[in-house]
Amino acid sequence: MTDNRVTVIGGGLAGTEAAWQIARAGIPVTLYEMRPVRSSPAHHTQELAELVCSNSFGALASDRAAGLLHAELRHLDSIVIRTADKHSVPAGGALAVDRAVFSSDLTHTLASHPLIDLRREEIESIPQTGVVVLATGPLTSHDLAEDLQQFTGMEYLSFFDAASPIVVGESIDRDIAFLASRYDKGEAAYLNCPMNKEQYLRFREELCNAEAAELKDFERESAKFFEGCLPIEELAQRGEDTMRYGPLKPVGLFDPRWGDFRDPANKHKRPYAVVQLRQEDKAGQLWNLVGFQTNLRWGEQKRVFRLIPGLETAEFVRMGVMHRNTFINSPNLLHSTLQFKTRPTLLAAGQLIGTEGYTAATAGGWLAGTNAARTILGISPVIMPQTTMMGALFEFISSASAKHFQPMPPNFGIIPQLSNRVKNKRERYGKYRDRSLEDLIAWQQQLDRTLVKVG
Template sequence: MVVVGGGLAGCEAAWQIARANVHCILYEMRPHKQTPAHQTGDLAELVCSNSLGSLQENSASGLLKAELSIMGSLLLDLAQASQVPAGHALAVDRKEFSSRVEDALVGHPLIEICRQEVTSIPEGSAVVLASGPLTSTDLAQDLQKLTGESMLHFYDAAAPLIQADSIDGEKTFRAGRHGGGDYINCPMNAEAYAHLVEELNRAKRVVRRSFEPKELFAGCMPVEELAGRGLDTLRFGPLRPIGLVDPKTQERPHAVVQLRQDDRYGRLYNMVGFQTNLTWPEQRRVFRLIPGLEGAEFLRYGVMHRNTFVRAPHILNPAFECRKRPGLFIAGQLSGAEGYVAAVATGLLCGVNAARRALEQPLLNWPVDTLTGALSNYVSQGPCRDFQPINPNFGLLPLMAGGRKTRRPKQAYQALRSMRIFWSQLGNGRIL
């Protein structure tokens, strides 16, 4: 069996295939050929934020993690082992996470890792394509030939990383929005905030309007795009001061830039919500206007990239298998499931089903009252015309009585109950 792409989805898929006692070759083109966003040759490299989102089961991201945990996801397990403090979120030391994944896969007797670009869809009775949003051109073109559909794309952006000891501790304070001291906060008064917004609007961009705003993914909007939507947009968005009190003034600041720990040792910090398309010198100039970041050393600048995904409702069935080519599974961001945790979930689902295909067993469709099942249902049966990658969310789950606050715990309870039953009936994934 072949898996293409050693990212989040591909690594999880390879592990699940091997877990079913099926031999698997995992192709990864890095470090020989890089993507525009990856920085290393590491497996399962996180391209931007080091956060895998909330751990709380009443959030979609937390619920999906709880489901992954029931299903024995390798990557979730290793993310938890590489965790760094981030309040209720699961943030990881990205280097440690990647090396744990690499150790697990390299050490598995049924997994062979091949560092090579795949330029056309491999032949074979079961193949998982998990080459991600930055799939190399030749492979993307081959996929386009097969699907007969134009591949879609939009633009996505990543935030900068800052060296911790270049942050001014006198001007910043540690606190989480909901208690704890896990974030470094850069408080701003009205004047400093207005100046930052003005400079974000004036700053030079790398891709100057050569894309349409509708091509930007709403969940990862560049900070300068948000700044252009009005003076207060950022203050009600990623720079909202809610839940934070500056210990120096004992007041809530006008706006706050939050920095989240990015590695286990606290040497690197990620600028929360600062994904950007500004040129690197402009990032240095403008972001150093933020109180506490006047001397910031940027270890990675923000970048913006094309993002490739297929028109899934036309192409995939709920098992994430191509309708036109049985045995070809598409996992991760390329399938239109958006975000790190969705990449892991679809990788798991494709790995399990690809192994079943190889073993000539019927494919599985996950129950639609689980978030995993609801996501695969939406991706394979959602709107065809304007299909956009989708983050796992509660709106995909069957409705239940009650308001939003009371409904969510019920939906989460039902999803986990349903997943436990489904998975235990499969012998906890062991009997395929």
């Protein structure tokens, strides 16, 4: 046991996971979260691990990139994924949670741990001594961002991210919207609002002409959208069919009331486009418009989105918002251990380092927390196998081209190829999964056993 204490700055997914892993190793940790003393442009509560954009952690299936990351984190006993599983809500093939209960549970769990000192105050500069995990996320406060910029000697990179609206379930017209999963696979967990061609074209026209909100404090000229999270109005402006090949894809979605979707006689009943809504809470009272991240003015959102069949009288409990995400140039700054090259006792995790998505942020928190604890104990930091999704992701952000560095979500394109080529994509991804989990188990068994988990 050591009397040394680790400092974790930021109570998002990465900071929450990092603090928990440090405490489980028997190391005291001080976790700083500035909310509610100071709010951010996107957060709505003071809870730890608040999910800002969506309530979904991505695909559940382990032969999908996000699902494999889930599986790896379950094996490593991630507190975030364990809590997500505990408070999951129906979402077809995705891991989605009742976000309010999820965040509240994590806040209580960490605040109750005897080795975690949760402090509600803003940290304006990086502590000069001790082991520190920086997990302040894409909305790092101004003063700390300036201090980090001075420490690294580099400008932040940035892109603009957006959150989608949430509507009350009772306000959705169930005579139009139907509950179904794509190709009738798995649990029917999405409400689907079908559009014919005329409805779709009118909706797109109004969306293209709708008034966007001012960016206010954000620097308009530096706005750069992340391709994996484009505002719906941006998609609409990219072409007549862009939304129909994206979030409004109608393929495989068919109302059971129309008959058997496999019957050629019912072909004419297939919708031209479909807007999907995903359940937000266990009771099914709140529904998220899937893929409808937006920066439209709130009045415009209500006007345009109520053109969607089934949402004519929708009651909105949260409107879409847009905010700037910032991230460091990790290839120049970080090792794959998530330690800064110029200061090994300083680690970083989460979207701040250029990983994209909730599960990737959680994975970064696990590794940064684990290596912070090992640093305190005088044990060499761990490097994860590149054949795992976690290892491949952290190798990428530490070795990619710094000149063109952009946030990276988990994906099979960054994992080393198989020794024997497999043409079928589903089979190939399954083999990636099998190799990843086998290598992860072998790797974990070889770790220095000095780091004993106590919680």
